[in-house]
Amino acid sequence: MKTRDLIIGIVILVVALLLFWKSGQEMTEKRPVVVVYVSEDRVFSEPILKDFEKETGITVKAVYDTEEAKSTGVMNRLIAEKSNPQADVYWANEPIRAEILKQKGVSAPYLSPNAKEIPKIFKDPDGFWTGFSARARVLIVNSGINERPESILAYTETRWRGKSVIANPLFGTTTAHIAALFTYWGDDRADAFMRAMKRNGVALSTSNGESADFVAAGRYAFSLVDSDDAVNRIRQGRPVTMVYPDQKPDEPGCFIVPNAVLLIKGAPHPKEARRLVDYLLSKETEHKLAFADCAQIPLHPDVEIPEELQPIDTIRIMQVDYAKVAAKLLEIQPYLKRWVSE
Amino acid sequence: MRLFLASIVSILLFIGIVPILAMLIKAFMPDDTIPSLFGSMQTWMLMRHSVILASLVTVSTFLLGIPLGIFLGKTDLPFRRFFIFLFLIPLLVPPYIIAVAWSDLFQMSGLPLHWLSGLPGSLFILVSVYLPLPMLLTMIFLHTVHPHLEEAGRLVATWPLTLWRVTLPLIRPALLLAALLVFLLALGEFSVPMYLRYNVYAVESFTQFSAFYNFEAATAAAIPLVLFAALLTVAENRYLRNRIAIPRHFAQKNEFLRITLGRNRWSVLTGMACLAAIFVAMPIGSLLLQAGGIDSYLRALHVAGDALLRSFFYAFVGASVLTFFGFFTGYLFLKKPFYAARTIDPLLLFLFTLPGTVIGIALITFWNTPSTNIVYATTLIVLFGYLAKYTALTARISLATLAMVPPSMEEAAQMTGAGWFQRMIHIVIPLTRHGILGAWVVASLFILRDISITILLYPPGHDTLPVRIFTLMANGSPQLIASLCIVMIAAVVVPAAVAWGWFHYWGTKR
Numbered sequence: 001m002k003t004r005d006l007i008i009g010i011v012i013l014v015v016a017l018l019l020f021w022k023s024g025q026e027m028t029e030k031r032p033v034v035v036v037y038v039s040e041d042r043v044f045s046e047p048i049l050k051d052f053e054k055e056t057g058i059t060v061k062a063v064y065d066t067e068e069a070k071s072t073g074v075m076n077r078l079i080a081e082k083s084n085p086q087a088d089v090y091w092a093n094e095p096i097r098a099e100i101l102k103q104k105g106v107s108a109p110y111l112s113p114n115a116k117e118i119p120k121i122f123k124d125p126d127g128f129w130t131g132f133s134a135r136a137r138v139l140i141v142n143s144g145i146n147e148r149p150e151s152i153l154a155y156t157e158t159r160w161r162g163k164s165v166i167a168n169p170l171f172g173t174t175t176a177h178i179a180a181l182f183t184y185w186g187d188d189r190a191d192a193f194m195r196a197m198k199r200n201g202v203a204l205s206t207s208n209g210e211s212a213d214f215v216a217a218g219r220y221a222f223s224l225v226d227s228d229d230a231v232n233r234i235r236q237g238r239p240v241t242m243v244y245p246d247q248k249p250d251e252p253g254c255f256i257v258p259n260a261v262l263l264i265k266g267a268p269h270p271k272e273a274r275r276l277v278d279y280l281l282s283k284e285t286e287h288k289l290a291f292a293d294c295a296q297i298p299l300h301p302d303v304e305i306p307e308e309l310q311p312i313d314t315i316r317i318m319q320v321d322y323a324k325v326a327a328k329l330l331e332i333q334p335y336l337k338r339w340v341s342e
Numbered sequence: 343m344r345l346f347l348a349s350i351v352s353i354l355l356f357i358g359i360v361p362i363l364a365m366l367i368k369a370f371m372p373d374d375t376i377p378s379l380f381g382s383m384q385t386w387m388l389m390r391h392s393v394i395l396a397s398l399v400t401v402s403t404f405l406l407g408i409p410l411g412i413f414l415g416k417t418d419l420p421f422r423r424f425f426i427f428l429f430l431i432p433l434l435v436p437p438y439i440i441a442v443a444w445s446d447l448f449q450m451s452g453l454p455l456h457w458l459s460g461l462p463g464s465l466f467i468l469v470s471v472y473l474p475l476p477m478l479l480t481m482i483f484l485h486t487v488h489p490h491l492e493e494a495g496r497l498v499a500t501w502p503l504t505l506w507r508v509t510l511p512l513i514r515p516a517l518l519l520a521a522l523l524v525f526l527l528a529l530g531e532f533s534v535p536m537y538l539r540y541n542v543y544a545v546e547s548f549t550q551f552s553a554f555y556n557f558e559a560a561t562a563a564a565i566p567l568v569l570f571a572a573l574l575t576v577a578e579n580r581y582l583r584n585r586i587a588i589p590r591h592f593a594q595k596n597e598f599l600r601i602t603l604g605r606n607r608w609s610v611l612t613g614m615a616c617l618a619a620i621f622v623a624m625p626i627g628s629l630l631l632q633a634g635g636i637d638s639y640l641r642a643l644h645v646a647g648d649a650l651l652r653s654f655f656y657a658f659v660g661a662s663v664l665t666f667f668g669f670f671t672g673y674l675f676l677k678k679p680f681y682a683a684r685t686i687d688p689l690l691l692f693l694f695t696l697p698g699t700v701i702g703i704a705l706i707t708f709w710n711t712p713s714t715n716i717v718y719a720t721t722l723i724v725l726f727g728y729l730a731k732y733t734a735l736t737a738r739i740s741l742a743t744l745a746m747v748p749p750s751m752e753e754a755a756q757m758t759g760a761g762w763f764q765r766m767i768h769i770v771i772p773l774t775r776h777g778i779l780g781a782w783v784v785a786s787l788f789i790l791r792d793i794s795i796t797i798l799l800y801p802p803g804h805d806t807l808p809v810r811i812f813t814l815m816a817n818g819s820p821q822l823i824a825s826l827c828i829v830m831i832a833a834v835v836v837p838a839a840v841a842w843g844w845f846h847y848w849g850t851k852r
Contacts, residue, residue, distance in 0.1 A: 060803070
């Protein structure tokens, strides 16, 4: 081997290594940058962040969660990075994670001027997180069913034995929904509901999306899913309808799962972070998310919505404190694990 | 020389082993995490599932892979190289892509998806992914059997009996290594069982990490996998390594005995084509059908073009660094200039067999401090992950190549006064350049397909294509996902085919 070849090889390697190292550095960049960790599905969140980049000139560097496989857990990355934060903003796809981050001291308070019109139930009073663009937990029902179920208690009714399906309650919005029921009903009644549901032969699916597909295919009569899963299947022309459950006065109401945005304590780019939070909490963002495939319900009044959705002020909402739901969620994890494996 | 090689080892240990040790120590600190975890029936049930799945995958790949390796490596079957390359494809792409492909195929053909879910589906997908390991090792180690022994066998017996009584017993250590590798890889695999709804132990650690937000429990849950990896690595080091790391003989093309299939060649060819159709053509075909026309690929490139380029860049840099470290580690292990050198090879193999996520969690907890932002807040952390996980590959390839260089060559140069660096530059590296290139190609392919390390460690905005696909899978359109999967497969298979062609050309020319 000639010495010249060796030197060329080493130079190429060193230059590539420097480029490689430099390519991941954000702290020293001169142009404005904001680092956001995102748990909302990438297909829906990325276009919003791209629009923010275009409109503000602030470069967005994002880490996305893998909602279905649960292998990354950007929330865990945030907890791991608590003493050395890399992110400025966290866009959670439900407020429970935001509450847990508040309890763990990862988030910082910020009351965005754009959040004034958002109902109080959907935001932390001290500004540690603010909700926007929500999903409702609805029943997706196969159109071939004559008498539609209108309450989640249908899961325990004998006429639906073996005809219902629910996503694995260890993950996602289903966990939050079960935790909300434990908070709303109390442990005993919620436990009785869960046992009755199991006795009634409920099937488990890997995700809400799979549940919705099972119902659309006629394998099951109904399932509790997120409103976006139901709207998606309706837009695809599949034979399903969407029911907002428990809307009668003596019933618990529909559990609403808003997105939540929060500022990270010790964020490296606080100014840009606030701009992004304001942007996400704007009516324009809610409008875009309502008309995107995720079909999320705006929390601001007077935001236009697609025909498949119902305005938030016309839905009877399950009145729960999301902080309590978050605490309950952690508490019932072993219970849910047992419930799944039994 | 000793100082230089010791530095290489120290860097590797610091990057790979120290974070794992720190993580394990941390896991033993808390009060009742470990007793509560292992006192649970659920834990043991998951462990049983894992062992069942890993054992079935090992047995199935073993039973299929060895005959495949013999047919493709020892007989005069037509289109052997084509088939070898075809069977290699599932190993080259992230395993979940094969699961997605089969799921698409079931949906398109109207077959019930539950046939694919659970143990049978996970077993089938993992067999197709890991089948190339016993197949390849069988093929390679068939060349280490001295032809005289087989000729002696052929004097008194037929080929099948000679293979059974002479050839296979002689390559038994390599076959056991293949079984060991498949068992460990299947044990640590989580994406396929998770996708196909089969609860295995590898998922437990991720559940603790992602659902319960419990780092201590996640680490504790990883301990059995660490112990399994350590135990089997020790066994490999004790009983197998000396017999397979440095082959005593490697038959050249002209001396290698090949079995003539005669009239059976067409029936074997048909069987081979059926297997290739099941394991490769059908899943890839379903992805191609799902992806649709050229517009989908253009859209896929628009959506993930930057991630694709980044994948290539990471693979280039990562493979170069891994080859550098692997080469000198292989050299160190061959020459053993000091006692500690004996430990480096089993340690690297141990890291290779550890699930990537365990390494990822260890690296995060170790490097995530304000004073080490130069590593953690940059792509260096990803490079460290690759180094920890994949150096064993480049080290083993380098070791096998270096063992072919007669020591007399180096000694002659030494006699003329050439220093160690001069001997390396002018003698050892030129003589082993093809092995170095092979190590580089293998490392780059493994980095290209990696998801477990990258997904945990990539800095914001710097994801790779496998990670991009994984994050787009939630609610992404099936057409887009299928076209991205095809782009991913092409990104790995095309460079692999070029490298394959080049090595074949070089082999023929030599």
